[in-house]
Amino acid sequence: MIATKIIPDFSAPVHIDQVGIEERASRFTKRSIKNESKINGLKLALNMIDLTTLEGKDTQGKVKQLCYKALHLHDTYPGLPTVAAICVYPSMVKTAKIALRDSGVKVASVATAFPSGQSTRDIKIRDTKYAVQNGADEVDMVISRGKFLEGEYNFIFDEIAAIKEACGEARLKVILETGELVTYDKVRKASDIAMYAGADFIKTSTGKISPAATMPVTLVMLEAIRDFYYKTGKKIAMKPAGGISKSKLALHYLVMLNEVLGEDWLNNEWFRFGASSLANDILMQLMKQKTGVYQSADYFSID
Amino acid sequence: MATTTGNRLEVLKTYKIYIGGQFPRTESGRYYIATNSKKEKLANVCLSSRKDFRDAVGKARGAFGGWSGRAAFNRGQILYRIAEMLEGRKAQFVDELMKQDSTKAQAEKEVSLCIDRLIYYSGWCDKFQQLFSSVNPVASSHFNFSNPEPMGVIATIAPQGDSLLGLVSVIAPIIAGGNTCVALASNTKPLCAVTFAEVLNSSDLPGGVVNILTGKVAELAPFFADHMDVNATVYCESDATTQKMIKEKSALNVKRVVLYDKVKWNDAGGQSPYFIMDLQEIKTTWHPIENIGGAKAGY
Numbered sequence: 052m053i054a055t056k057i058i059p060d061f062s063a064p065v066h067i068d069q070v071g072i073e074e075r076a077s078r079f080t081k082r083s084i085k086n087e088s089k090i091n092g093l094k095l096a097l098n099m100i101d102l103t104t105l106e107g108k109d110t111q112g113k114v115k116q117l118c119y120k121a122l123h124l125h126d127t128y129p130g131l132p133t134v135a136a137i138c139v140y141p142s143m144v145k146t147a148k149i150a151l152r153d154s155g156v157k158v159a160s161v162a163t164a165f166p167s168g169q170s171t172r173d174i175k176i177r178d179t180k181y182a183v184q185n186g187a188d189e190v191d192m193v194i195s196r197g198k199f200l201e202g203e204y205n206f207i208f209d210e211i212a213a214i215k216e217a218c219g220e221a222r223l224k225v226i227l228e229t230g231e232l233v234t235y236d237k238v239r240k241a242s243d244i245a246m247y248a249g250a251d252f253i254k255t256s257t258g259k260i261s262p263a264a265t266m267p268v269t270l271v272m273l274e275a276i277r278d279f280y281y282k283t284g285k286k287i288a289m290k291p292a293g294g295i296s297k298s299k300l301a302l303h304y305l306v307m308l309n310e311v312l313g314e315d316w317l318n319n320e321w322f323r324f325g326a327s328s329l330a331n332d333i334l335m336q337l338m339k340q341k342t343g344v345y346q347s348a349d350y351f352s353i354d
Numbered sequence: 355m356a357t358t359t360g361n362r363l364e365v366l367k368t369y370k371i372y373i374g375g376q377f378p379r380t381e382s383g384r385y386y387i388a389t390n391s392k393k394e395k396l397a398n399v400c401l402s403s404r405k406d407f408r409d410a411v412g413k414a415r416g417a418f419g420g421w422s423g424r425a426a427f428n429r430g431q432i433l434y435r436i437a438e439m440l441e442g443r444k445a446q447f448v449d450e451l452m453k454q455d456s457t458k459a460q461a462e463k464e465v466s467l468c469i470d471r472l473i474y475y476s477g478w479c480d481k482f483q484q485l486f487s488s489v490n491p492v493a494s495s496h497f498n499f500s501n502p503e504p505m506g507v508i509a510t511i512a513p514q515g516d517s518l519l520g521l522v523s524v525i526a527p528i529i530a531g532g533n534t535c536v537a538l539a540s541n542t543k544p545l546c547a548v549t550f551a552e553v554l555n556s557s558d559l560p561g562g563v564v565n566i567l568t569g570k571v572a573e574l575a576p577f578f579a580d581h582m583d584v585n586a587t588v589y590c591e592s593d594a595t596t597q598k599m600i601k602e603k604s605a606l607n608v609k610r611v612v613l614y615d616k617v618k619w620n621d622a623g624g625q626s627p628y629f630i631m632d633l634q635e636i637k638t639t640w641h642p643i644e645n646i647g648g649a650k651a652g653y
Binding site for chain 2: 344345346347348349350
């Protein structure tokens with residue numbers, strides 16, 4: 052723990068080198084990862100997934116099915132890890148909690164008027180408390196992007212701090228919705244605000260807005276985490292979400308994570324993928340490595 | 355290879371593969387030199403890898419829903435359109451066939467036959483279903499009927515000899531029946547296959563329905579046979595070792611194996627609705643009804 056917390060002046064401009072970030076991010080995709088390291092990388096990525104269903108049409112049955120999948124990813128492949136967590140709406144937390152029992156798979160709940168965040172502070176706090184009381188281990192909040200774009204940085208800071216307090220023991224993920232912040236400068240600023248205000252994770256997107264997670268935007272956030280760690284000694288976790296559906300891309304993210312933050316972050320306590328279809332693609336790749344035969348979606352579970 | 359006519363350097367065509375409605379080079383970056391019987395160099399051709407095949411299967415799978423879901427009549431229209439486009443580029447195909455050792459008369463006959471064959475299968479698109487469907491008598495209160503439905507993604511190793519006619523003759527019944535396919539063109543005579551892909555690309559055929567690769571049969575055949583997302587493998591040569599290998603590997607996901615090693619593509623036996631039926635599943639539906647045949651007595 053840090054004794055004194057020096058909060059920087061968020062109104063000061065931040066400058067991110069856009070060309071440099073994009074160039075650097077593209078370099079991570081050039082690494083060749085084969086055989087043994089590929090298998091280990093895929094298993095690690097699988098273990099970092101927050102298996103997600105955030106639809107208006109979600110039912111208890113759908114959530115139970117997803118929880119079953121989390122525990123039985125592909126039973127014909129013995130020794131597979133489970134995913135890290137199931138990510139659902141607050142109303143589904145209790146169902147998920149019962150379905151997952153003591154498996155060690157966590158239940159994450161979105162809260163704070165997800166995905167738009169257009170509501171009052173009071174409602175957001177109650178939304179959060181509802182999720183936590185139902186047993187959520189992690190809370191994924193959204194920031195008020197409108198207020199952020201208006202320059203109301205203190206509002207955002209106070210909002211995150213208030214939700215953090217409402218979370219209690221639960222770990223707080225702060226969704227910046229980078230697709231609505233548009234520039235890397237704003238992403239970096241929002242990351243800094245979130246971390247100083249008490250976020251345990253910073254997360255790119257809700258998955259409802261395009262573009263969602265991209266490698267450059269994740270790189271900006273990882274660098275923010277690195278700088279924050281050097282300044283305060285406190286580790287913050289990262290969660291890119293949305294648009295990561297192929298194993299190859301997931302491996303690129305792991306390469307980036309390793310080269311920016313290092314091995315300490317290479318586990319599901321400090322890094323997550325928010326995804327729904329990534330798990331199946333990784334499973335198909337693992338089975339390809341094991342059997343030597345290209346796989347078909349016909350032989351894997353649908354969700 | 356470059357030849358000059360007058361003072362102008364002739365622009366030669368790059369023969370690329372056809373995947374998902376686009377013309378990429380092979381991901382492997384490899385190529386081989388296609389020659390004629392006099393060992394004259396004709397073109398550099400992509401030596402496709404297993405990953406090109408994997409990508410092509412992915413595209414074919416993606417295109418399957420849309421293609422099989424189209425009205426059969428519309429599929430017929432598109433096959434007719436392919437024939438129209440082929441007719442318009444007849445001269446180019448004749449020229450390429452002649453480069454690959456055909457005489458002018460042979461080449462013209464082969465191209466005409468290809469066009470006619472496409473028209474033939476175009477007509478069958480919305481007719482074979484009636485011919486091969488049946489209403490079945492059953493001893494319960496059900497209306498019971500069977501009809502053909504496309505299998506899915508078909509991996510085809512095209513005839514090596516009749517480079518254009520063979521390819522057209524195996525692809526046409528596959529797509530007429532609502533399947534999508536990945537075809538490996540003739541290794542020794544690949545020129546027409548690539549040009550045929552250009553014809554497909556300009557004839558309203560959705561990208562991914564037909565994918566055409568060039569390369570070595572021995573290298574790619576095992577993947578054509580063991581890819582889990584392929585529903586049937588078609589092989590047109592009589593090489594017994596390859597046939598056995600394809601049958602064994604296809605057993606992995608119980609693929610259908612269709613061997614056309616005795617078909618003569620250039621005569622009347624080279625076209626038939628049974629070629630469409632070779633790659634169809636028969637689906638039987640039991641539809642509950644109040645009573646059978648409008649009478650209380652039943653069968």
